[in-house]
Amino acid sequence: MPDMTRKTTSARKATVTALAWTVGFLIFFPVLWTILTSFKTEGEAIAAPPSFLFFDWTVENYLTVNERSDYPRHFWNSVVISVGSTLLGVLIAIPAAWSLAFVPGRRTRDVLMWMLSTKMMPAVGVLVPMYLIFRDTGLLDTKTGLVGVLTLVNLPIIVWMLYTYFKEIPAEILEAARMDGASLRSEITYVLAPMAVPGIASTILLNIILAWNEAFWTLNLAAAKAAPLTAFIASYSSPEGLFYAKLSAASTMAIAPILILGWFSQKQLVRGLTFGAVK
Amino acid sequence: MTLTLRALLGASVAAGLSTAALAETITIATVNNGDMIRMQGLTSEFTAANPGITVEWVTLEENVLRQKVTTDIATKGGQFDIMTIGTYEVPIWGKQGWLVSLNDLPAEYDIDDLLPAIRGGLTVDGNLYAAPFYGESSMVMYRTDLMEKAGLTMPEAPTWADIKAAAAAMTDKENEVYGICLRGKAGWGENMAFLTAMSNSYGARWFDMDWKPQFDGAAWKATLTDYLDMMNNYGPPGASNNGFNENLALFQQGKCGMWIDATVAASFVTGADSTVADKVGFALAPDNGLGRRSNWLWAWSLAIPAGTQKEASAKKFVEWATSKAYLELVASKEGWANVPPGTRTSLYENPEYAKIPFAKMTLDSINSADPTNPAVDPVPYVGVQFVAIPEFQGLATAVGQQFSAALAGTTTLEDALKNAQDLATREMTKAGYIK
Numbered sequence: 001m002p003d004m005t006r007k008t009t010s011a012r013k014a015t016v017t018a019l020a021w022t023v024g025f026l027i028f029f030p031v032l033w034t035i036l037t038s039f040k041t042e043g044e045a046i047a048a049p050p051s052f053l054f055f056d057w058t059v060e061n062y063l064t065v066n067e068r069s070d071y072p073r074h075f076w077n078s079v080v081i082s083v084g085s086t087l088l089g090v091l092i093a094i095p096a097a098w099s100l101a102f103v104p105g106r107r108t109r110d111v112l113m114w115m116l117s118t119k120m121m122p123a124v125g126v127l128v129p130m131y132l133i134f135r136d137t138g139l140l141d142t143k144t145g146l147v148g149v150l151t152l153v154n155l156p157i158i159v160w161m162l163y164t165y166f167k168e169i170p171a172e173i174l175e176a177a178r179m180d181g182a183s184l185r186s187e188i189t190y191v192l193a194p195m196a197v198p199g200i201a202s203t204i205l206l207n208i209i210l211a212w213n214e215a216f217w218t219l220n221l222a223a224a225k226a227a228p229l230t231a232f233i234a235s236y237s238s239p240e241g242l243f244y245a246k247l248s249a250a251s252t253m254a255i256a257p258i259l260i261l262g263w264f265s266q267k268q269l270v271r272g273l274t275f276g277a278v279k
Numbered sequence: 280m281t282l283t284l285r286a287l288l289g290a291s292v293a294a295g296l297s298t299a300a301l302a303e304t305i306t307i308a309t310v311n312n313g314d315m316i317r318m319q320g321l322t323s324e325f326t327a328a329n330p331g332i333t334v335e336w337v338t339l340e341e342n343v344l345r346q347k348v349t350t351d352i353a354t355k356g357g358q359f360d361i362m363t364i365g366t367y368e369v370p371i372w373g374k375q376g377w378l379v380s381l382n383d384l385p386a387e388y389d390i391d392d393l394l395p396a397i398r399g400g401l402t403v404d405g406n407l408y409a410a411p412f413y414g415e416s417s418m419v420m421y422r423t424d425l426m427e428k429a430g431l432t433m434p435e436a437p438t439w440a441d442i443k444a445a446a447a448a449m450t451d452k453e454n455e456v457y458g459i460c461l462r463g464k465a466g467w468g469e470n471m472a473f474l475t476a477m478s479n480s481y482g483a484r485w486f487d488m489d490w491k492p493q494f495d496g497a498a499w500k501a502t503l504t505d506y507l508d509m510m511n512n513y514g515p516p517g518a519s520n521n522g523f524n525e526n527l528a529l530f531q532q533g534k535c536g537m538w539i540d541a542t543v544a545a546s547f548v549t550g551a552d553s554t555v556a557d558k559v560g561f562a563l564a565p566d567n568g569l570g571r572r573s574n575w576l577w578a579w580s581l582a583i584p585a586g587t588q589k590e591a592s593a594k595k596f597v598e599w600a601t602s603k604a605y606l607e608l609v610a611s612k613e614g615w616a617n618v619p620p621g622t623r624t625s626l627y628e629n630p631e632y633a634k635i636p637f638a639k640m641t642l643d644s645i646n647s648a649d650p651t652n653p654a655v656d657p658v659p660y661v662g663v664q665f666v667a668i669p670e671f672q673g674l675a676t677a678v679g680q681q682f683s684a685a686l687a688g689t690t691t692l693e694d695a696l697k698n699a700q701d702l703a704t705r706e707m708t709k710a711g712y713i714k
Contacts, residue, residue: 235337
């Protein structure tokens with residue numbers, strides 16, 4: 001009897017593992033295909049049936065892309081914009097999430113919902129007003145402007161994520177700190193923050209990824225000087241002409257840094273994302 | 280000694296300052312097309328001849344570019360000193376006073392050398408508002424070997440009946456050869472560019488002189504009937520998702536007998552990536568004997584937004600990039616086949632250029648399109664494969680979705696036309712055209 005149980009369990013485990021790998025592969029496939037295409041010639045990129053691994057590998061597309069565009073500049077702009085907007089957002093969101101989690105009022109839930117509701121509006125609806133503000137304040141095509149707008153765009157998500165993590169921390173611990181005479185600032189810095197590190201870390205990581213991939217505001221409010229990697233990719237897409245291989249090379253170069261960051265921090269990410277998930 | 284040193288220092292600072300004040304950066308927004316990329320590559324030639332000017336490029340995909348430059352010009356954002364725009368935008372923006380007139384270009388620019396059809400599409404009330412960088416029309420590209428096998432010859436100026444007969448004869452579905460490949464993907468610049476141009480040759484039009492939509496007429500029904508008939512019987516599977524790039528890929532792999540699309544495709548289908556490069560023939564876009572052919576007219580052009588601080592430098596660049604000398608420069612570096620086509624009469628009088636197999640067909644196609652008088656019946660608008668009003672993008676995309684659905688078989692021809700008529704009537708009433 002006990003043997004039977006073990007068998008069912010291991011069979012089940014194998015099925016679940018296989019399923020997880022299949023789902024994982026399906027999700028990863030478009031990225032893999034992009035990477036593979038970036039090493040093909042334009043002719044092979046559109047060949048039907050497509051060749052999977054057995055084609056003449058070439059790095060010609062990467063050379064062309066590097067020759068034509070200023071990758072380091074776009075890359076640096078992406079780094080400044082995504083990291084800057086995330087850090088600024090977290091600085092604003094920590095006190096906000098603290099008050100929402102530990103000093104809830106009658107309207108806390110409404111406030112949270114209202115914050116999230118700003119994400120429900122299509123971005124293009126406020127493009128012209130935003131553009132006018134940026135024009136009048138001289139922020140068009142500046143990194144400062146983009147850091148500002150991406151902070152605002154992602155702030156609701158940062159507040160929500162931090163709020164969920166903070167809710168998991170027993171208020172009694174903070175109370176105890178207060179009874180020991182800790183000021184509000186030291187309460188947040190020395191008691192709350194260390195306990196919420198996994199949560200804060202994963203919030204930061206996730207928001208860097210979101211800001212890195214943000215393509216509406218970065219494309220519309222930047223032109224030459226502040227243009228990040230999204231503009232770099234957009235310059236290789238074309239409705240009249242087959243540039244799939246070059247486009248794939250540009251995309252691969254644009255996503256590679258964030259893929260590597262995600263790879264190295266996946267432990268933190270998973271821990272943070274599942275933190276408080278089981279209720 | 281110290282005095283001399285000081286004077287020298289002062290002079291060098293002053294010199295430095297004056298060069299800094301002279302150096303001016305112009306920002307140019309453009310699309311990712313082969314000819315524009317080539318222009319980008321030749322920037323150093325321009326800056327060498329104009330030492331005070333540096334050039335910053337913003338290259339974007341066509342739809343992203345359109346959204347971006349439209350936002351910028353409508354709000355007078357001033358991010359760009361030169362914008363690459365098409366024949367759709369120029370009449371609308373010119374009328375709004377958003378563009379700098381180019382009538383004062385110097386005599387050696389030879390404005391009268393510009394092809395009349397192209398120049399007409401870029402002129403509003405006698406003002407040239409954009410300089411054409413390259414012009415294109417549409418034409419029939421066909422497989423000479425398949426035509427020969429079918430025992431047919433393609434006339435230089437075929438009718439739709441010729442096209443239908445050739446499509447039927449060349450189709451060999453077992454070997455994945457489809458007689459005809461046409462655009463099916465929904466969008467004002469996708470299937471509607473093709474279908475609007477096709478409808479001109481059937482005597483159809485978007486609006487009558489009172490801006491009343493005409494989709495309930497017999498001419499549109501005939502257009503769509505023939506289009507669906509050809510595509511369903513002789514077209515590739517899943518054609519309702521096919522745009523320029525998809526059809527180009529099919530043609531290059533030898534799966535299309537004919538393809539009717541932009542003249543710029545000629546250099547691709549005869550290029551290195553094409554498996555049928557030496558078996559391609561060209562013919563004018565078909566007609567129905569009503570006096571209008573089904574070819575369109577488009578010109579990617581360089582325009583200067585009104586209000587730019589750098590108008591003089593911008594004008595210098597526009598003049599350089601669209602001049603006769605630029606064509607010669609490209610020819611000397613990359614050969615005549617890579618010269619941006621379709622803008623100047625002198626290019627087509629050049630015996631070297633006449634040797635290019637698709638040169639004459641491109642010129643004839645462009646010359647046979649008339650943006651100010653596109654349909655058989657009179658129309659209140661400018662534009663061959665579009666209607667140059669701001670509402671057209673949204674409206675034609677909605678209509679395009681109806682026609683694409685009819686091709687996919689999710690709606691009937693009658694319903695698609697009825698919905699198109701309703702959509703257009705509602706939109707045009709709302710916008711105040713129909714009183």
